[in-house]
Amino acid sequence: MPDRNTYVPGHAFGAKVLKDGEKWTLTLVRELRHTPERVWEALTDPAHLREWAPFEADGSLGSTGNTVKLSTVGAPGGHVTETRVTRADAPKVLVYSWGDHDLRWELEAVDGGTRLTLWTNIGNRFIAMGAAGWHICFDVLDGLLKGVPMGRIVGPEAMKFGWDRLHREYANEFGIEVPNRPPWLSQKL
C-alpha cells in the first residue's frame, strides 16, 4: 500500500454511466477488504470522512433524518450545503444529497469484504471529473481501512496526483469531450 509520497492512481475502472436522456448517473463499484460495518463507519462518521471524502460533515450521516452541513473541501471561498439523510439502513444502504447531487451508497458483504457501489447524478459535462475524483477518494478510503491513511486528496490537491490523466481516461471511456482545463493545471505544480 503506497503512502502519500508514492501514491499514483491506477487506470480508470469500475465506473459506468447510465444515460436516461439528459439525466446521467455515474455508478462506481469498488471492492474493499473490510466488513460492511467498517466501511459504513467510514462513510458516515465525520472523523472518518475527514480522512478521505471530498466534503466535511458537521454531524453523522448514519441515521435517517439527520440534518448535516457538508462543506466542499478545496472550494475557493467556501461552499456549504445542508443535507438531510433520507435513508440510513446500516450497514447496507445510505442515501443523502450533496447540493444538487444525490448520493446513493450500497454495501454488499462479499468474501469477508465489501462491494461498495455509489450512484450519483452529475451534469453530463462533469461526469468524468466526478469519476476521477471519486476514484482517488476511494483509493484513499481503501488505504484508510487498511491502516495506511494517506490523508484526503481532493479539489486542486488531486491535480498533483494524476487526476488529469484519470479524468481523460474516464472521459474517453464515457465518450465525452474533456472540457477546458482549470487554470491551475496550466501552472507548474
Place this chain on the structure above:
Amino acid sequence: MKIKLISIYVDDQEKAAQFYTDTVGFKKKADFSQGPFRWLTVASPEEPDGTELQLALNNSPEAKAYQEAQFQQNRPAAMFFSDDVQADYERMKERGAQFTMPPTDVTASKIAILNDTCGNLIQITQLKQWQG
C-alpha cells in the same frame, strides 16, 4: 502581485455561461466541478490570458442578499472597458441584451449599462480621449 480574477454572483451558472459567451462575446476559460461546486470563468477574446471573470453561484442567503442589494441600488456588479461603446451596444443588443442605459456621455467617459439576466447590472465604459 496582479489582479487576475474578479468574481460576480449569478443565479444560474449555465444561463450565465451562455449569456457571457453568446451575448457578451467572451470565451469560456475554466469550467470545473467538484461535486455540486462549479468553478466557472470567462475571459475576453481580446485578452485571452487577461483578467478572468468568475461566475459564482449565489447559493447562500448572504450572497443572494448582497447581489439583490447591488442590483436594487443600480450598482453594476462589474465594469468592462470598450474602445467603442456604441458598437458594442449595438452588437449585444442585436443578440438580445437588455440595456437599462443606452450609451450615455458622462464625466470623462461614455457608458452603457445592461442587465445580465442572472441578477446583475454590467457597465460598459469607454474612456474619452483627450487631445493634448
